[in-house]
Amino acid sequence: MVLPDWALSMFETALIHLHRCEGDESFFASFESAWRMRKLSEAGRLRIRAALPAYARWLVDIARPDADSGLESLVRLRLHILGLLLECQIIVTGVGKVDFLIEGRLIIEIDGKENHDGPSRRHKDLVRDAAASALGLETLRFDYAQVIHDWPAVQAAIVAALARIREHA
Incomplete structure (x- = not known):
């Protein structure tokens, strides 16, 4: 299910658009950084996952919040x-x-x-x-x-x- 932009936080919307515009690597690095900085809740991470194309959801699944950069x-x-x-x-x-x-x-x-x-x-x-x-x-x-x-x-x-x-x- 794809949520409308108004139902997403600013970070969620930005990350979804980043994936669309820049692809997997930029999205993944930014997603992990936002998570580490506590800008994404568990619910937010799940909303992002749901909004991504099916082929890209694995990126959220393997993400972690502990990368230093x-x-x-x-x-x-x-x-x-x-x-x-x-x-x-x-x-x-x-x-x-x-x-x-x-x-x-x-x-x-x-x-x-x-x-x-x-x-x-x-x-x-x-x-x-x-x-x-x-x-x-x-x-x-x-x-x-x-x-x-x-x-x-x-x-x-x-x-x-x-x-x-x-x-x-």
Whole structure:
């Protein structure tokens, strides 16, 4: 059932129109961001799901409210489409919270400029990566430009790292 625009909140209407105009990826990242910012109630999420075309409803079904950024949401969506099962926003003892963990051995970090820019933040990332390596974990870090403008290279790096990990398991 499609509800008339007057029955939807401003955020709901905007997200539905965003899907129509910009497609799955923009919608998904924005939907998760709105949910994280508590702009969408459970009823609102269900109204959005109902208003989407049937082929797109799965996007609401896999959405989560814990992504630290729209960039992380985008990466999670793309990795989901590849069939990779991710643990998201989990604590790795000795390392701290990581964006994604794949197969218990590969850490994926999505480094937006606001959280990883500058020498002191870079140093903290390097310390965390060394701690992960000491635990037998591999860490791959990608920034905005890589995710947005060179996804094939990001995907190839992740797939290759998983192949190495599986080979040595």
